[in-house]
Structures are given as C-alpha cells and as structure tokens.
Amino acid sequence: MPLDVIVLAAGQGKRMRSRLPKVLHALGGRPLLAHVLDAARALGARNTVVVHGHGAEQVKGAFAEEKIQWVLQAEQLGTGHAVQQALPCIGGDGEVLILYGDVPLIRPASLQRLVSAAGDGLAVMTAELDDPRGYGRVVRNGSGKVERIVEEKDAAPAERAIREINAGFMALGARRLAGWLAQIGNQNAQKEYYLTDLVTLAVKDRVAVSAVKVEDAAEVAGVNSRRELAALERAYQRREAERLLDAGVSLADPARIDVRGSLECGDDVAIDVNCVFEGRVSLGARVRVGPNCVLRDVSVGADSEVRAFSHLEDSAIGERCQVGPYARLRPGASLADEVHVGNFVEVKASRLGKGSKANHLSYIGDAEVGARVNVGAGTITCNYDGAAKHRTIIEDECFIGSDATLVAPVRIARGSYIGAGSTINKDTPAGQLTVARARQVSLPGWKPPKKTKT
Ligand code: UD1
Numbered sequence: 002m003p004l005d006v007i008v009l010a011a012g013q014g015k016r017m018r019s020r021l022p023k024v025l026h027a028l029g030g031r032p033l034l035a036h037v038l039d040a041a042r043a044l045g046a047r048n049t050v051v052v053h054g055h056g057a058e059q060v061k062g063a064f065a066e067e068k069i070q071w072v073l074q075a076e077q078l079g080t081g082h083a084v085q086q087a088l089p090c091i092g093g094d095g096e097v098l099i100l101y102g103d104v105p106l107i108r109p110a111s112l113q114r115l116v117s118a119a120g121d122g123l124a125v126m127t128a129e130l131d132d133p134r135g136y137g138r139v140v141r142n143g144s145g146k147v148e149r150i151v152e153e154k155d156a157a158p159a160e161r162a163i164r165e166i167n168a169g170f171m172a173l174g175a176r177r178l179a180g181w182l183a184q185i186g187n188q189n190a191q192k193e194y195y196l197t198d199l200v201t202l203a204v205k206d207r208v209a210v211s212a213v214k215v216e217d218a219a220e221v222a223g224v225n226s227r228r229e230l231a232a233l234e235r236a237y238q239r240r241e242a243e244r245l246l247d248a249g250v251s252l253a254d255p256a257r258i259d260v261r262g263s264l265e266c267g268d269d270v271a272i273d274v275n276c277v278f279e280g281r282v283s284l285g286a287r288v289r290v291g292p293n294c295v296l297r298d299v300s301v302g303a304d305s306e307v308r309a310f311s312h313l314e315d316s317a318i319g320e321r322c323q324v325g326p327y328a329r330l331r332p333g334a335s336l337a338d339e340v341h342v343g344n345f346v347e348v349k350a351s352r353l354g355k356g357s358k359a360n361h362l363s364y365i366g367d368a369e370v371g372a373r374v375n376v377g378a379g380t381i382t383c384n385y386d387g388a389a390k391h392r393t394i395i396e397d398e399c400f401i402g403s404d405a406t407l408v409a410p411v412r413i414a415r416g417s418y419i420g421a422g423s424t425i426n427k428d429t430p431a432g433q434l435t436v437a438r439a440r441q442v443s444l445p446g447w448k449p450p451k452k453t454k455t
C-alpha cells in the first residue's frame with residue numbers, strides 16, 4: 002500500500018524562548034525538521050506533507066530544495082487539528098504515518114516497525130522512560146491493552162506515575178484517519194484538538210491498537226526546551242562518535258567530538274579531543290587531527306596532519322601535508338601535496354603548489370604559489386588596495402625572505418630570491434636576488450638625545 006507521511010511542524014515552541022521557529026533549531030548542525038525528513042525519506046513515502054504555521058516563510062525557506070507539500074495551519078489548535086489540515090494532500094487509499102517535527106532522532110527501522118504493526122488498525126510508538134515528565138502517558142487496561150493516551154496536563158496523579166510515554170508517532174489507514182479526526186473535540190486542559198484522542202476512538206470502534214515500544218530513549222525524545230535540545234545534542238553526538246569508532250576511526254575521547262554535518266573518514270584516521278566538524282568534511286586514510294581544531298567544508302588528503310588549534314574552512318588539503326598548529330585556512334585555500342602551513346599563517350583564496358612551505362606568521366591571500374616555494378616568516382601579500390583585490394603570483398622554487406611585503410598585482414618569477422624585509426611592488430626577474438629596502442647605515446659621531454630637566 003502507498004505510504005504518505007505527515008510531519009507536524011506548525012508550533013512556535015514557546016518553551017524554547019526563541020524567535021526562531023522550534024523546528025529550525027539545530028541538532029548536529031542541521032534543523033530538527035531536517036532529521037525528521039531524513040527518516041521519512043528513508044521510508045520511501047509517496048507524499049511528504051509538512052504542516053507549518055509559526056514562522057511559515059522561514060521554515061519553508063529553509064527547505065526550499067526538498068520535495069515537500071506544504072500545508073499552512075494558520076492557527077495552532079492542536080496536533081489533531083494540524084493533521085486535519087494535511088488530509089486534502091494525501092491519498093484516501095493509502096497508509097499514513099504521522100511524525101512530529103520536534104522528535105528528531107527516530108530511526109527509520111523503528112518507523113518501519115510502526116507501519117508494519119498498524120496493519121488494518123492503529124499503531125502508536127511508545128517508550129518506557131525513567132522520567133516521563135512532559136509526555137502523554139499510555140494508559141492500558143487490566144489485560145494490558147492500550148486504552149487511551151492521556152496528556153500530562155489532563156492526567157490524574159495515578160496516571161502521571163505511568164512511565165510508558167507516547168512518542169507521538171502514529172500509523173493507520175487514511176480512511177480511518179479522516180473518519181476519526183472529524184470526531185475529536187477540544188474539551189481538555191489545553192483546549193486543543195489532540196491527535197492522541199484517536200486512540201480512544203479506535204478502542205471505541207473496536208479497531209486494534211498496537212503499541213510499538215522502542216528501547217533507545219533518544220529515539221523518542223521530543224525537544225520542547227533548550228535543556229531538552231542540549232541533552233539531545235549530546236545523545237546525537239554520542240551516536241555519531243559510536244558510528245565513527247565502529248567504522249575504524251580513533252577518537253581520543255568519544256565524548257569530546259562534535260560533528261555538525263557529515264564526516265567521512267578513510268582507514269585509520271585519528272582525531273584528538275575537542276574537534277568540531279561542520280558541513281561536509283572528508284579525511285583521507287591515516288589523517289591525524291590534533292586537539293581543538295575546527296574544520297568546516299574541508300577535504301584532507303591521505304597521510305596529512307592537522308595540528309592543534311587550527312581553523313580550516315572551505316579548503317582542500319592534499320596528501321602528506323602539515324597544517325598548524327594555529328593555522329587558519331579561509332575559503333578557497335587549496336594546498337597541493339606535501340605543503341606545510343605553520344603557526345599563525347592565514348591562507349585565503351590561494352593555491353600552494355606541491356612541497357611549498359609557509360611555516361610562520363604569514364598572510365597569503367589571492368595568491369598563486371608554485372611548487373617548492375619557501376615563504377619566509379612574516380611574509381605578507383598585500384592583496385587589497387582599499388578598493389579592489391589583486392593577485393600575487395609566485396612561481397616555482399622561489400625563496401621569499403622573512404618579512405617580505407609583496408604588493409599585488411605582482412609576479413615573482415621562477416627561482417627568484419627576495420631579500421628579507423623587502424617591499425616588492427614590481428615583477429621580479431627569474432633566478433635573481435631582488436632586494437628592495439633602505440640601505441643600512443650607521444652614523445659616526447651620533448649621540449643619544451639628552452633628557453632635559455623640567
Ligand atoms: C505531544 C503529544 C504527547 C507526546 C509528545 C511527544 C498530543 C496532544 N500530545 O505533546 O502525547 O507525548 O507530543 O513529544 O499530540 N504542532 C502543530 N500544530 C499544532 C500543535 C502542534 O503542528 O497545533 C506540532 C508542533 O510543532 C510539534 C508537534 O506538533 O512539532 C507536537 O506538538 P507539541 O505542542 O510539542 O506537543 P507536546 O505537548 O510535546
């Protein structure tokens with residue numbers, strides 16, 4: 002039977018105390034809703050309908066590329082009301098899976114179990130929690146059958162003691178869904194149309210209700226507050242760390258790595274503590290990353306080493322390179338194989354050819370650096386004249402003396418030597434030493450100034 006997925010994402014999330022709609026808050030560097038949509042996609046649904054309301058344009062804008070049917074719930078009158086808005090978008094012939102946009106870590110396999118369990122009836126997903134506070138509780142009758150779900154705000158003290166909670170996910174046939182939604186009311190503590198009332202209606206109609214329990218509490222954890230989001234972020238990072246360990250990556254401490262995007266690793270990669278990976282990062286075989294590094298949208302070739310405290314963004318690093326400690330690669334930095342970029346060196350929109358080295362205190366911006374070039378300590382490419390950026394070209398096998406200032410546009414021809422402290426604003430000839438600085442003089446008979454008493 003075809004499957005349609007409805008995702009509820011219209012709520013403001015008052016308890017977040019935020020201007021950002023709740024489903025856009027980030028978990029592992031991506032919006033909560035993105036995680037839910039991933040799970041839906043894995044099920045191969047026919048339609049994915051997202052009910053949005055609060056921050057409508059912002060939410061839609063964040064998922065502009067996705068194949069989603071958007072439904073507006075202008076007023077948030079409850080989860081049952083929200084699903085009702087989505088009914089016109091789904092086929093009447095299929096199976097419906099309802100997901101909550103604020104419950105992000107559900108595994109596709111668990112959802113598959115839920116859909117299978119529904120059969121001709123209704124299936125709800127539940128979990129036993131040590132601390133069930135805030136969730137709807139699953140009330141079972143004397144013979145253990147699910148009878149209804151009661152929201153915490155409506156629950157009697159004995160019901161609040163129940164530890165089996167409603168995760169919020171449901172699967173059932175589209176026809177039954179439409180029939181029951183038309184019957185739910187809002188006579189409850191929150192004056193909302195509760196989706197959870199479907200359970201009571203199913204029981205009344207003698208339709209089978211099955212509860213699919215998941216073991217991992219993180220899978221069903223909802224995000225209603227910043228505290229819950231922070232706790233879930235740790236759960237997510239623990240999952241990511243375990244995935245990396247299982248794939249053969251060494252982590253100095255699995256509790257001290259943050260992956261906010263995707264991290265692909267070759268064989269025998271080793272990552273020290275407190276590193277943050279954002280966007281898409283790939284590390285080749287045997288790459289070592291030292292402590293306290295930040296890598297965003299970076300690829301690192303095999304056998305390269307990124308040393309402590311380096312900050313790399315939008316860059317490509319070749320094989321057998323050494324970067325850092327304290328290196329900064331900004332967008333467009335491209336290092337060929339065997340390049341060394343050392344401490345306090347900043348590289349932006351520049352390419353460094355094979356075997357070139359800039360080991361200390363440099364700014365290399367908008368430059369094309371050839372192979373086997375040595376960039377001395379303190380060398381600066383002056384790429385900006387106050388209005389426009391210009392390029393510096395340093396051809397193969399040049400030696401740039403310490404503290405050289407290369408005023409772009411300028412070309413340092415192959416094999417040039419540049420004397421330390423030179424300010425170069427004209428192209429240099431190949432294979433020659435160019436020195437551009439005031440001649441050193443010492444003045445005989447010079448006396449230091451005398452202090453006058455006042
Ligand atoms: C809901 C369930 C509760 C369950 C919990 C699991 C109901 C009545 N209660 O409670 O049993 O234990 O989730 O996390 O369903 N939403 C809309 N439109 C609305 C209201 C909500 O789209 O009018 C969306 C929200 O954006 C959110 C989701 O539905 O993504 C759940 O709403 P929320 O208000 O967080 O429900 P809970 O009180 O957490």
Ligand code: CA
Nearest residue numbers: 103223224225
């Ligand atoms: Ca919630």
